[in-house]
Amino acid sequence: MTEALYTGLIAIALLLCIAGLGVPIAFAIGLVGAGGMYLTVGVTYTIITFQSLPYATASEYAFAVIPMFVLMGAIAAASGIVTELYGAVNRWLEGVRGGLFMATTVASAGFAAISGSTVVNAAMFTRIALPEMMRLGYHKGVSAGCIAAAGTFAALIPPSLTFVIFGILTEQSIGALFMAGILPGLLTAAFYIAFVPLMVRLRPGWAPPTIDTSTFKEKFLGLKGLWPMLALVFIVLGGIYTGITPPTAAGALGAVGALFIAIARRRITTSGVWDSFKQTAELTSVLFILIISGLLFSRFLVISGFVTDLTDLVINSGLSAEGFLVVMVLMYLVLGMFIDPLSMLVMTVPFIFPVVVGFGMDPIWFGVILTKMIEIAVITPPVGLNLFAVVSASEGRVSIGDMYFGILPFVAIELIVLLILILFPIISLYLPQTMM
Numbered sequence: 001m002t003e004a005l006y007t008g009l010i011a012i013a014l015l016l017c018i019a020g021l022g023v024p025i026a027f028a029i030g031l032v033g034a035g036g037m038y039l040t041v042g043v044t045y046t047i048i049t050f051q052s053l054p055y056a057t058a059s060e061y062a063f064a065v066i067p068m069f070v071l072m073g074a075i076a077a078a079s080g081i082v083t084e085l086y087g088a089v090n091r092w093l094e095g096v097r098g099g100l101f102m103a104t105t106v107a108s109a110g111f112a113a114i115s116g117s118t119v120v121n122a123a124m125f126t127r128i129a130l131p132e133m134m135r136l137g138y139h140k141g142v143s144a145g146c147i148a149a150a151g152t153f154a155a156l157i158p159p160s161l162t163f164v165i166f167g168i169l170t171e172q173s174i175g176a177l178f179m180a181g182i183l184p185g186l187l188t189a190a191f192y193i194a195f196v197p198l199m200v201r202l203r204p205g206w207a208p209p210t211i212d213t214s215t216f217k218e219k220f221l222g223l224k225g226l227w228p229m230l231a232l233v234f235i236v237l238g239g240i241y242t243g244i245t246p247p248t249a250a251g252a253l254g255a256v257g258a259l260f261i262a263i264a265r266r267r268i269t270t271s272g273v274w275d276s277f278k279q280t281a282e283l284t285s286v287l288f289i290l291i292i293s294g295l296l297f298s299r300f301l302v303i304s305g306f307v308t309d310l311t312d313l314v315i316n317s318g319l320s321a322e323g324f325l326v327v328m329v330l331m332y333l334v335l336g337m338f339i340d341p342l343s344m345l346v347m348t349v350p351f352i353f354p355v356v357v358g359f360g361m362d363p364i365w366f367g368v369i370l371t372k373m374i375e376i377a378v379i380t381p382p383v384g385l386n387l388f389a390v391v392s393a394s395e396g397r398v399s400i401g402d403m404y405f406g407i408l409p410f411v412a413i414e415l416i417v418l419l420i421l422i423l424f425p426i427i428s429l430y431l432p433q434t435m436m
Contacts, residue, residue, distance in 0.1 A: 025290070
């Protein structure tokens with residue numbers, strides 16, 4: 001093993017130790033990256049990097065896509081678009097046994113198309129759907145598991161913050177990544193919906209018999225709750241797919257569109273708009289600190305020679321591309337027990353992506369597979385982030401033990417979908433290959 005490999009492995013181990021002590025992961029990554037850079041190339045290069053990298057990153061026009069999509073999701077949530085979406089879907093499924101599981105799945109997929117954060121998605125539907133599920137006698141653990149798992153759709157269905165950061169770190173087209181996530185995201189939602197009837201037949205106690213209380217007229221009129229979400233999806237994804245707007249401009253149009261819809265329908269107050277801007281500023285600041293730290297760490301791994309030596313070691317070890325993917329799945333399942341998804345992405349992509357390129361894998365397809373692996377990691381016990389987001393948002397209705405039990409069926413579904421996406425890359429690559 002070369003000196004560069006020893007240096008990189010020590011840095012990664014030190015990073016995990018510092019994060020394990022409770023230091024925020026962004027500062028842990030930045031601290032290790034800065035220290036490693038100083039020891040590798042000296043103080044002058046390190047100071048120059050600290051002077052140039054943060055400004056170059058924060059002032060990059062393409063990165064404006066992050067606050068725009070965050071703002072669009074915040075306004076959509078504050079204006080009640082999500083609640084209307086869930087109500088409209090629920091009316092059509094209320095007569096089906098397990099209908100609330102299906103409604104949560106469909107509505108989460110819809111909100112994912114105007115959000116971008118898995119945690120926000122899970123917390124939002126915990127407040128909207130969980131009380132109704134428990135009132136009707138649904139199993140609280142499985143209900144919470146459904147909400148936590150469906151919340152991960154926001155990682156695949158664009159506008160996904162995971163894809164944005166992956167694209168930034170690897171210099172891949174964010175628009176192509178967005179398109180690549182659509183069919184895998186919809187496939188996952190379809191598997192959830194198909195699984196629910198089987199699940200409630202095998203375990204009748206998990207979902208009680210239901211009665212359809214809405215007339216056809218009420219169902220039809222309830223569809224008007226879908227148009228705000230559909231309009232935003234058309235503006236954002238339609239513009240990117242046709243090539244009319246790049247992702248940054250599409251995000252800006254989506255944010256303005258969400259605000260215009262909310263004001264036109266009188267569904268948001270001045271304080272609601274202000275709160276949305278505050279939430280956007282807070283989350284964007286956190287994300288940019290994380291990205292800058294990740295780029296700093298990535299630069300250290302490159303100049304130390306770790307990336308080059310690791311790529312050569314893995315490719316020449318006799319390990320196949322399939323074997324490499326298996327190792328990565330196991331690694332992310334372990335990391336997901338301790339680290340949030342975006343931090344995992346920033347911490348691991350700098351040394352994993354060059355190996356992927358070395359194996360000749362398609363970068364866009366790999367972005368989808370990586371996102372799916374991270375998505376599974378955040379709902380895997382014992383410390384999946386989405387699990388704790390749901391337990392916290394449930395305000396004592398659900399215990400962590402209930403959550404661990406209820407999430408297991410959905411983890412199994414996710415693993416099946418992951419296998420399908422690995423075996424059939426065309427699912428991820430069809431839309432990027434046809435976009436204009």
